[in-house]
Amino acid sequence: MMLKVINPNTTASMTAKIGACARAVAGPGVTVHATSPSRGPAAIESHADAALAVPGVLEEIATGETAGYDGYVIACFGDPGLQAARELARGPVVGIAEAAMRTASYLGRGFSVVTTLSRTVGQARDLTHQYGVAASCLGIHACEIPVLGLETPQARTSILQACKEALANDGSDAIVLGCAGMADLCHELSTELGVSVIDGVTAATVTVETLIRLSLTTGKLGEFAFPDRDRVEALLAETPLK
Template sequence: MRILVINPNTTASMTAKIGEAARAVARRGSEVTAVSPVMGPASIESHYDEALAVPGLLQCIAQGEREGVDGYVIACFGDPGLKAARELARGPVVGIAEAAMHLASMVGTRFSVVTTLARTIGQARHLAEAYGMERFCANVRACELPVLELEEPGSNARERIVAECRRALDEDGADSIVLGCAGMADLCAHIQQTLAVPVIDGVAAGVQMVESLVALGLRTSKRGELARPLPKSMAGLLAGFTLAP
């Protein structure tokens, strides 16, 4: 099967890291590719950034559809454009926050999300509620790390994240941790080993979930809300997004 992992920001080093994390867990016989859009923000740390990442993300999905991709992972913890992507795709599309939270609810009873900037806490809480995970989500905590600082060699990002995870266990009564940014994928094993509780990285979780759906022959329902969008004219800069009837 062919799985496309889309990093919705345009920072290549992060796409590379995400691709590595994704391929590390891909099952035999699964071809996993990581891409990022040709338009949009360098990192996603606000609703504005999310909104502007979505057109490029949808372009990646449309391209994937033309190439026969079987399933998609949206590799940003805000799960931007998830429902729009599902409308475009025949196969399944999974967000990394979605995948991580669902799996966390199966290996523990209460997880805390540890994320980057405090301003993104609201979106993580919103997703927890939208996915029905609010009763499992003990807290959402921020390290006040900008996303791209995760890419800088020599930053103390790892230590700060581990420290925040410890506070989650001690103060929130959490029994597991969800990492709140795709850029933390490479830290997952280290943190899990350090804390001795399940630590869930959404990129790896997302790959597993979408591979599972494809393996089960489950594709996005085209009855109702997620049916393919009606073709209509698109104006201006976005004219290229007009769908063929």
Template sequence: MKIHIVVPITSDSFNDLIAQEARSFLGDEPEIEVSCLPYGPASIESFYDEIVAGPAIVAETMRAASSGADAVFITCFGDPAVPAARELVDIPVVGGFEPAVATALNLGERFSVVTVLENVVPMISGLAARMGIRDRMASIEVIDTPVLELHDHDALLDSLFEASCRAVDRGTDVLVLGCTGMLGVASALQARMEAERVRIPVVDPTGASLGMILAMHSMGLKPSRRTYMPPPDKERTSTG
């Protein structure tokens, strides 16, 4: 099996870290390929960023499928361009949100998302509404740290712990990391919560997404053509 990971930003500076993170969940198999975007935003932290990144994300997904990928993971919690990509390829395509939330809903009654900035709160709230699970979302907590500044592991863990404690106070049962750039902190946060506050699951969106891909592949599942129909044949112009 070959999994292609699309990093929906223009820099390749995270590619190796993301490949290492994926290997921590997948082991030596399956084959992993990682690519970033030839054009688009430096990070996705708004609806506008999502729109700007969309064409390149879809193009990378199509390239991966034509090069023999069995599935594509668009590594962003906002699921950018995921529905569009599913219309154009015959392999599983997932982002970070749907798999992470589906996992959380199997671990407790109510979940909270701990994310980066206030800018992305409406995006996450909209995704929850689309899935019909807003009544099971206890809260969306913000650590006020841009995606490109998540590299300080200790500072990130401290911020996540404070936000997670707020989520517990608001009645959450499960924590979901609301950015796939929060690399390598889920287990440490879970351990710290258990030691200092309460035992509570912490869902890493990368692990949840890759796990879902493996499950879909093992069951031979692909996107439904009742939902993700190929786009009508017509002329389209692009500046990308």
């Protein structure tokens, strides 16, 4: 089984971290390839960043289809391009926000999201409605750390603090990390907090693996049928987005 984990931003160190986390949880016989578009935003922190990352994500799906991947993960908490990716791929495509939040739904009454910048909170709230977890999402908390600033020790302290406050205020049963760049903090935070901490990269990787194991994939008879192939391929082939 071959999985492609797509980091929609172009920061190589983050792609490497995502790949390591995904490989750490993949089952035996599962090959995980982490990748990111050659061009696009270095970080995704606004609606414009997300929108301009999507063509790159779709190119990665398109090249993945040629290469024969069995499934895909979109490794940015806004799940950019998820519906279009499902049109283009034969196998299942899972976003890390949907996987993290649905996985958290198995662990009790509700969860809190801890994320990067407060300007992304509205988008995360939208996703809770889209994925049917609005009632389970008991709070979304920004720690005001930019995506590319997550590696510093102060960042870890801020995130830990935000998680503690979230648990205390929301009465939640688990924490969902709201950025792929936090994937490596998962176990450490869980140990310190005494509750489950869900990272979307690992949650989505095992989710897509199990969908494939169960022979399940996107319905291709209606809304997610392959779109006008000439039109899409031409756009993707001739104009790789910066």
